[in-house]
Amino acid sequence: MPGTAVLALHFQNDVLHPEGKIRVGLGAQDPARLALVECAARLLQAARSQGWPIFHVRIAFRGDYADLAGNMPIMRRTREIGAVREGEWGAEFFAALAPRRGADEFVITHKRISAFFGTDLEALLRLRQVQRLVVAGVATHSVVESTVRDAADRGFDVSVVADACAAADRSAHAASLASMGLIAEVAPLAQLLATTLAESA
Numbered sequence: 001m002p003g004t005a006v007l008a009l010h011f012q013n014d015v016l017h018p019e020g021k022i023r024v025g026l027g028a029q030d031p032a033r034l035a036l037v038e039c040a041a042r043l044l045q046a047a048r049s050q051g052w053p054i055f056h057v058r059i060a061f062r063g064d065y066a067d068l069a070g071n072m073p074i075m076r077r078t079r080e081i082g083a084v085r086e087g088e089w090g091a092e093f094f095a096a097l098a099p100r101r102g103a104d105e106f107v108i109t110h111k112r113i114s115a116f117f118g119t120d121l122e123a124l125l126r127l128r129q130v131q132r133l134v135v136a137g138v139a140t141h142s143v144v145e146s147t148v149r150d151a152a153d154r155g156f157d158v159s160v161v162a163d164a165c166a167a168a169d170r171s172a173h174a175a176s177l178a179s180m181g182l183i184a185e186v187a188p189l190a191q192l193l194a195t196t197l198a199e200s201a
Contacts, residue, residue, distance in 0.1 A: 002129050002130065002131030002132070003052065003053075003128065003129055003130050003131065003132070004050075004052045004130065004131075004132045004133075004134060004196060005047075005052055005053040005054070005055060005125060005128060005130040005132070005133055005134070006043060006044070006047040006052055006053070006054045006055065006133075006134045006135075006136070007055050007057060007115065007133055007134070007135045007136070007137070007147065007151075008040065008043075008044065008054060008055065008056050008057065008097065008136055008137060009057045009115060009135065009136065009137025009138065009143045009144055009147060010057065010058065010059060010137050010138050010139075010143055011040060011056070011093060011094050011097040011098075011137065011138070012058055012059070012084065012090065012091060012092065012093055012094060013089055013090050013091070013092050013093070013094055014083045014084050014090030014091065015094070015138050016033070016036075016037065016094040016097070016138065017094055020083075020090060021081050021082065021083040021084075021090055022078075022081070022083050022084075024138050024139045024166060024167055024168045032166060033166075035163065036138070036163070036164060036165075036166050037094070037096055037097065039136075039161070039163045039164040039189050040097050040136055040161075040164045041096055041097060042189060043134070043136055043161055043164055043189055043193075044097060046193055047134075048100075048103065050197070051104065052104075052134075053104045053105070053106065053128050053130065054099070054103075054104070054105045054106070055105075055106045055108055055115075055121060055124070055125075056093060056098075056099045056105060056106065056107050056108070057107075057108045057109075057110060057115040057121070057137070057143070057147075058084075058091065058093065058107065058108070058109050058110075059084050059091075059109070059110055059111065059143070060084050060085070060086040060091040060109055060111075061078070061079075061084060061085060061086060061111060062085075062086055063085050063086065063087070063088075065078075065079045065085075067111055068111065069111070069112060072113075074113075074142065104128075106124055108120070108121050108124075113142060113143060113146040113147075114143070114146040114147050114149075114150040115143065115147040115150075116147065116150045116151070116154070117150070122154060125156070130156070131156060131157055132156065132157040132158075132159065132196070133151050133156050133157070133158050133159070134159045134161060134192060134196065135147065135148055135151070135158060135159065135160050135161065135184075136160075136161040136164030136165055137164070137165060138165065138166050138167070139165075139166065139167040139168065139173075140165040140166060140167040140172070140173045140176045140177065141167050141169075141172045141173065141175070141176035142167075144160065144165050144176070144180075145176045145179065145180055148160060148180050148183065148184050149180075149183065152183040152184060158183070158184035158185070159184060159185040159186075159187070159192050159195075159196065160177065160180055160184050160185070160186045160187075161187075161188070161189050161192055162177055162186055162187060162188055163188045163189055164189060165177070
């Protein structure tokens, strides 16, 4: 039977660690950052306990950024600050949210905005007979929204974990969640887990 999978987007050192180069506006001691990490950890724990596949999506570029799409300001900014270089600490997963070896967990590396573009994400989801995606990540209005829209267009049922997403601009975060509400279920983790587990029973 078609199942559920989790997409965990950009939980990387440069994005979440206090010493990261991007950090999307989440300060080292910002309660919002701590709450996001805690919520994302609970999501991964729930997925593992339910046997849902987890797709850990990371963005990373060559050291010379020759594989970076320079037509986009967000990508040019990534190059300017020297973020998420392949093989460097910043591109690695944040330790508390890192994939586990030997489990039903996959690592997807992409180089555009949507996690589907130029990757085998969809092929792996189809192979695992996944129909419903539970999505969390950073930043809300970038990789999360782009991936959610792409997933919906590809026929997946999508749920967005509102409290496991964040953006530097809180208003952009809120606007993105509202926009995604047209094509996906958007709710806090507790509500989404209750709904998803009830449907799976």
